Amino acid sequence: MKAQVAEAILRAQNILVISHKDPDGDAIGSILGLTWALRKIGKRVYPACPDAVPEIYAFLPGSNEISPLSATTQDLIVTLDGSDATRFGDCFAAELVADFTVVSIDHHVTNTRFATVNWVGPTYVATCEMIFDLLPFLGVALDSRIATCLLTGALTDTRGFRTSSTTPRILKVAAELVEAGAPLAEITDQVFNNHALKSLQLWGKVIESMDFSGGLLWATNTVAMRRACGVDRTATNGVVNVLATAREANAAILFTERDDDKIEVSMRSRPGYNVADVAFRLGGGGHPQAAGCTVDGPLRQAVGRVLAEVRASFDG
């Protein structure tokens, strides 16, 4: 499959390289890693994404070139890290891409094979790892710029080599990327150690709101707390993972009160305690150890109801 993908790419001259909505490090890293690789072999490359590049990835070389483009005069579209055609938003509207050859490179097992040439690699930890494997087929030598982009995706999709999905192979790939000049510690600082001061202030308030009973830890993020800190509700992204480090807790639950009185529920649990079931019953979804849903307010009632559901589920 790699050979077919490389062949399709090598035949083209003007290439649109796009990734998915709400882009993460693997989306931005794979767009830019492939963009710089193809430019080394003389291709004209247009990096695109339907949404803006998050600030924490702005340090990546070329990030300022990424825009919400659609294919026009290009002769190939390469879609990255997206499992179906809707993931690429307006960049990939059906009426715009119908006449194009499309190559899909994606590590999600759920990929629908929507493209002309589909390389789906569910054993890969990140799409950036697939791009790394593709380089020899393209005749491209790794350099520090490409390595920096690809290591970013490897790091973000494994939360810095901390997820159970982390394979020996991705560690070996990371070693080669560092050898090629990717600054591991700097990338880590940029993507994991980079919070606005106001967000940290909100973290403090959320952590102070912690309550604990019967193996469950919960905390709240209220409209009033956010107003006091001058931030929006995305400012607590990540704090539920901090709550989940409490040794005594089998599960940690963050309740975020929205402006419209709905309550977002974000849950983390230890192996052996499944929170996906509860989330699903309450209209949400996720994985056994990380799941979420949105329920009706007011906050106090929502907390009581969700805690009761979680307790019943753990006891059942």
Added chain:
Amino acid sequence: MKAQVAEAILRAQNILVISHKDPDGDAIGSILGLTWALRKIGKRVYPACPDAVPEIYAFLPGSNEISPLSATTQDLIVTLDGSDATRFGDCFAAELVADFTVVSIDHHVTNTRFATVNWVGPTYVATCEMIFDLLPFLGVALDSRIATCLLTGALTDTRGFRTSSTTPRILKVAAELVEAGAPLAEITDQVFNNHALKSLQLWGKVIESMDFSGGLLWATNTVAMRRACGVDRTATNGVVNVLATAREANAAILFTERDDDKIEVSMRSRPGYNVADVAFRLGGGGHPQAAGCTVDGPLRQAVGRVLAEVRASFDG
């Protein structure tokens, strides 16, 4: 040197394996990794440490066997991860070890060559990485138990592959350890995501106490705050690293008020902002990006004095 170390070990039958006071993951991991390796080749091994094993390493196989032993009837002492004879406390008192053959395996460049056979490896990231390299010379095949111990040291000495000391080699070694059965995600959870609930409560209070001005962020950990949470002052270990994630801060400083009115000062800074100079001037020490000192109280005056020193140092 590896061959000489292996020769000395292979000649012995009863071996005391010790590491340093206030043991970290590399100390405990290297003691246990070597212990299990030597037992595979029929040696009688006594794992020892002058201080107790911290709770977060209790999951390591054999951790309950580690005790504050000294050499008595053994025919060899192997010291691990300690750069001079004082690091091993009462386990290595001069009058007790004078007649013993001692092998030192250590990755610190400051090692004083205090042993009979000294293998000092400053290009190694962790002493556990040196043990990994020694295994073939001992004729020991890696197994999941040894791999789990060694990966723990590799992870803790690199803060989960996040420090600038992280080398391609340690990533490749980690890949082999995971291949051999070391559970990377579980180890990470045990050593990095494992806080007492009361400690987290104190984190919340410390983060809430944050203040910021002119690129400096500081926070306090007072006797009253700790009393409210029912914890001792070690409960905020790590929180200064959270403070240092604030995007706007060139340096983050945590002031911990002790019971004796002294103030412990813990500082972290971005590259380009050296906090070691200030720490040294105030009687402490450390590295350019992570340093500390202890100054006289009361708290309020200490904060003013240290902030002024840091500002003068950054401006100078």
